[in-house]
Amino acid sequence: MGQKKLIKFAAIKQYENVLENPQGMPGKWNSFFEKLASGPYPISLDELSVIKNNTSTNQSAIKPLTLELACGRGEYTVGLARLLPAQNFIGLDIKGNRIWKGASIANKEGLPNVAFVRTQIDQITQYFDTNEVAEIWITFPDPQLRLSKAKKRLTHPKFLRLYQQFLQPGGIVHLKTDSPNLYLFTKTVIELYGLTVITATDNLYETAFMQSDNWNQKLAIKTYYEGLNIASSNRIHYIQFKIDQDLPIEKDEILKEMIAEFEVTETHDAKRERGIKANEN
Numbered sequence: 001m002g003q004k005k006l007i008k009f010a011a012i013k014q015y016e017n018v019l020e021n022p023q024g025m026p027g028k029w030n031s032f033f034e035k036l037a038s039g040p041y042p043i044s045l046d047e048l049s050v051i052k053n054n055t056s057t058n059q060s061a062i063k064p065l066t067l068e069l070a071c072g073r074g075e076y077t078v079g080l081a082r083l084l085p086a087q088n089f090i091g092l093d094i095k096g097n098r099i100w101k102g103a104s105i106a107n108k109e110g111l112p113n114v115a116f117v118r119t120q121i122d123q124i125t126q127y128f129d130t131n132e133v134a135e136i137w138i139t140f141p142d143p144q145l146r147l148s149k150a151k152k153r154l155t156h157p158k159f160l161r162l163y164q165q166f167l168q169p170g171g172i173v174h175l176k177t178d179s180p181n182l183y184l185f186t187k188t189v190i191e192l193y194g195l196t197v198i199t200a201t202d203n204l205y206e207t208a209f210m211q212s213d214n215w216n217q218k219l220a221i222k223t224y225y226e227g228l229n230i231a232s233s234n235r236i237h238y239i240q241f242k243i244d245q246d247l248p249i250e251k252d253e254i255l256k257e258m259i260a261e262f263e264v265t266e267t268h269d270a271k272r273e274r275g276i277k278a279n280e281n
């Protein structure tokens with residue numbers, strides 16, 4: 001492993017705003033962020049209070065919690081935290097050296113509402129309690145184009161069932177991607193399982209709603225992978241939806257048949273995937 005990576009790994013072990021596979025955290029995030037803002041340090045996870053979102057007597061003290069999945073360097077986590085200081089934000093990714101970047105920026109700017117969890121997304125239900133999360137952003141995830149890898153797509157029903165376990169009723173999922181195939185796949189999932197689409201566009205920056213100040217600010221945050229333009233599509237695709245229905249396992253077979261029809265062999269998406277491999281660090 002390179003020297004730079006080792007330095008970053010050592011740094012995040014010291015950061016209060018980075019947790020690696022933390023145990024016993026469901027229900028404790030509001031309390032964690034209160035301690036992150038005020039100390040004492042180091043924060044003892046065992047001593048944090050568990051707050052049940054629907055039953056706490058002091059609901060006004062509970063700040064909305066938003067997750068960024070596959071956050072990489074955490075541009076959305078940090079960007080949203082700057083825009084919305086009264087809310088809390090957690091970026092999750094497996095790569096510690098990428099998380100280091102966002103966590104370092106948050107520390108430098110003194111953002112008390114930003115944290116990162118280093119973990120596999122497959123493990124995500126270990127970390128959050130029922131109703132603890134208000135929103136999820138999925139930003140430029142690997143499109144996992146091969147049919148054999150479809151279950152690794154972060155908008156596959158297998159993952160949506162995990163998110164449903166801790167999302168509040170009516171909680172929103174945002175997907176931002178440059179992959180036309182991942183966009184089409186996600187739309188297919190939403191339609192097949194009867195979920196509610198709030199917004200969907202295959203060319204985000206050309207849409208009328210981007211003229212609105214609020215949307216501009218959130219959706220105009222650019223991530224590292226957005227900047228790479230690996231797909232060369234020059235079109236950012238965006239879907240905002242709710243996981244407001246059960247996702248019966250029986251429908252997964254129908255989904256498999258549907259997506260087999262548009263499995264790609266060598267589109268610019270496939271080139272993108274190879275590009276990612278070449279750029280992996």
Ligand SMILES: C[S@@+](CC[C@H](N)C(=O)[O-])C[C@H]1O[C@@H](n2cnc3c(N)ncnc32)[C@H](O)[C@@H]1O
Pocket residue numbers: 069070071072073074092093094095098119120121122139140141142223224225226276
């Ligand atoms: C293409 S990068 C996008 C990073 C960032 N969101 C951006 O737009 O710059 C995909 C990220 O997903 C992370 N990732 C992929 N599969 C994951 C998994 N199962 N669990 C956690 N992180 C994962 C990778 O480590 C990588 O940082």
